[in-house]
Amino acid sequence: MSKMFVALVVLAIAVAVQGCADSCDGRPDGQYPCICKGPCHRYYECRKHVIVKHHYCGDNTQCLIRGVCGSCRDSCHGKPNGDYPSLDNPRPFYYHCENGFLSFRTCHPNEVFNAWTRKCECYEVFCEKGDGYQPSMCGNGCGGYVKCEGGFAVLRRRCPRPRPYFCCHTSHCVSSSHHCGGGPCGHCGH
Numbered sequence: 001m002s003k004m005f006v007a008l009v010v011l012a013i014a015v016a017v018q019g020c021a022d023s024c025d026g027r028p029d030g031q032y033p034c035i036c037k038g039p040c041h042r043y044y045e046c047r048k049h050v051i052v053k054h055h056y057c058g059d060n061t062q063c064l065i066r067g068v069c070g071s072c073r074d075s076c077h078g079k080p081n082g083d084y085p086s087l088d089n090p091r092p093f094y095y096h097c098e099n100g101f102l103s104f105r106t107c108h109p110n111e112v113f114n115a116w117t118r119k120c121e122c123y124e125v126f127c128e129k130g131d132g133y134q135p136s137m138c139g140n141g142c143g144g145y146v147k148c149e150g151g152f153a154v155l156r157r158r159c160p161r162p163r164p165y166f167c168c169h170t171s172h173c174v175s176s177s178h179h180c181g182g183g184p185c186g187h188c189g190h
Contacts, residue, residue: 024049031055076102085115092120114152124153126168133171142166143173 024032024046031045045053074086076097086093086104094113095104107113107120114121122138127148136144136156145166146153159166159173167174 024051074102074104076100083113083118085113094120112152116149116152116154121153124148127151127153135166135168145171145173 126134147155
């Protein structure tokens with residue numbers, strides 16, 4: 001009984017010193033980045049819900065999803081707690097810094113991480129066309145539009161009555177789809 005107590009104390013101290021413990025609980029067999037000290041340099045291998053081996057990626061590389069090594073540009077060094085756009089795993093991925101520790105996160109389907117708002121948001125496909133006002137594909141109806149900058153929607157608006165439709169051809173709100181050459185929504189070349 002005393003050996004088991006000593007083993008549990010040693011394990012508890014190791015976890016407390018590390019801040020967290022990598023785990024295979026509930027994970028299928030495979031390789032996973034070590035998230036306890038940030039994603040850089042190490043990953044571990046799970047088999048039958050047990051860690052069977054730790055791996056090292058090497059200098060100036062990081063362990064990406066499933067243990068693939070790549071360049072290490074995402075870092076929490078010197079950054080305050082919060083969410084940041086991932087340079088190594090661009091949208092929909094981002095990373096969260098908490099007391100110097102880094103963990104990768106993923107936005108919900110049909111969302112991307114917006115670097116300006118530092119939040120996951122509905123992906124506005126028309127912002128790929130360039131900066132300026134574009135129709136919004138997020139939300140209901142054809143009356144929404146966005147201001148795009150750098151591939152992201154930085155401002156969302158709805159067309160007010162009596163001009164409730166956004167015309168993608170003129171980038172203005174219009175009173176009816178007939179004033180927009182065939183339809184303000186769904187005919188914008190998406």
